[in-house]
Amino acid sequence: MDTGRIGILTGGGDCPGLNAVIRGVVRRALADDVHVVGFKSGWQGLITGDVEPLTRLSVAGIQFRGGTILGTSRTDPFADPHSQVQIRENWRKYGIRALVVVGGNGTLTVASRMALEEGYPVVGVPKTIDNDIPGTDYSFGFSTAVQVATDAIERLHTTAESHHRVMVIEVMGRHTGWIAAHAGIAGAADFILVPEVPFRISRITETLANRRGLGRPHSIVVVAEDARPHPDEDFLSDDQKASIYREERLGGIGQLVAREIERRSGIEARVSVLGYIQRGGSPNAFDRVLATRFGVKAVEMVLEGRFGRMAALSGTSVIDVALADAVEGYKYLDPEFYRHAEIFFG
Ligand code: F6P
Numbered sequence: 001m002d003t004g005r006i007g008i009l010t011g012g013g014d015c016p017g018l019n020a021v022i023r024g025v026v027r028r029a030l031a032d033d034v035h036v037v038g039f040k041s042g043w044q045g046l047i048t049g050d051v052e053p054l055t056r057l058s059v060a061g062i063q064f065r066g067g068t069i070l071g072t073s074r075t076d077p078f079a080d081p082h083s084q085v086q087i088r089e090n091w092r093k094y095g096i097r098a099l100v101v102v103g104g105n106g107t108l109t110v111a112s113r114m115a116l117e118e119g120y121p122v123v124g125v126p127k128t129i130d131n132d133i134p135g136t137d138y139s140f141g142f143s144t145a146v147q148v149a150t151d152a153i154e155r156l157h158t159t160a161e162s163h164h165r166v167m168v169i170e171v172m173g174r175h176t177g178w179i180a181a182h183a184g185i186a187g188a189a190d191f192i193l194v195p196e197v198p199f200r201i202s203r204i205t206e207t208l209a210n211r212r213g214l215g216r217p218h219s220i221v222v223v224a225e226d227a228r229p230h231p232d233e234d235f236l237s238d239d240q241k242a243s244i245y246r247e248e249r250l251g252g253i254g255q256l257v258a259r260e261i262e263r264r265s266g267i268e269a270r271v272s273v274l275g276y277i278q279r280g281g282s283p284n285a286f287d288r289v290l291a292t293r294f295g296v297k298a299v300e301m302v303l304e305g306r307f308g309r310m311a312a313l314s315g316t317s318v319i320d321v322a323l324a325d326a327v328e329g330y331k332y333l334d335p336e337f338y339r340h341a342e343i344f345f346g
Pocket of ligand 1: 129172
């Protein structure tokens, strides 16, 4: 039997639940007397040999904490060919039998390449508040982010109502509108703008005018950071688009939507950008449980030699799926889900 250690790293943007995965991996591995080491700051730790042993004691109680005790980075081990040489050395030096990679689309795509092109025994665990990884029904972190956004929307209702204003709230979601749609429904938004459905600003202002006619001059508009106007009603300049839709960091559409609503409708509008609050802090119960189950499953995949695969939620079961397929493209918001949300617009 292979007696090497299991390595684990967390890569990409942090998200609530990463520590619960780490604890799940360590506890499941120890149950089979397998030891675990953590590489610090994503792939960076594997390249530089920045490693720490993870023990039952060092992971005790961490499932309640946000962020990741291992740190994270967006380091790409394929960016510099020398990194692969260093990884091979460190892999041997630390006696690694398999690597658990916890990440979003970017980190898991790299994990898939490490498995397929370099032949490493790697298993993946999907994390992201965006919930945009195709191979899994849910990624952990999403539920907590939705709750944070929902609480914020709920708070904005009272200030919007008091001032008879439109409150625009910009939420995260690079490429997809999962957070916006879920939090928008849960928080009773009057309009939800998502990247999957180009929005018509005239439809928003008409709806707001109708609401005013009904004696409800205040409104809540939830905007996903990557939402885009319909080409027929594009009110953004090229410069504005270049500054909002940057691949490395999106942001700013909320401000411009609010300004356009105010200009067209005459109703005062204000903006709240929720930002990193959605990613910080303690995971909720759902994410703690999902992350823990993913951690346990990842070790079982290692013990069964199921490499190049990713733990995934299918319905209520945790299964494993081929990593390469699981990270192919993005999982977009279900159109039917958005149609249901639209019933409540206005
Ligand atoms: O993918 C998670 C996410 O929080 C996105 O919602 C957001 O667009 C992006 O990461 C922000 O990335 P960074 O941490 O690099 O600013």
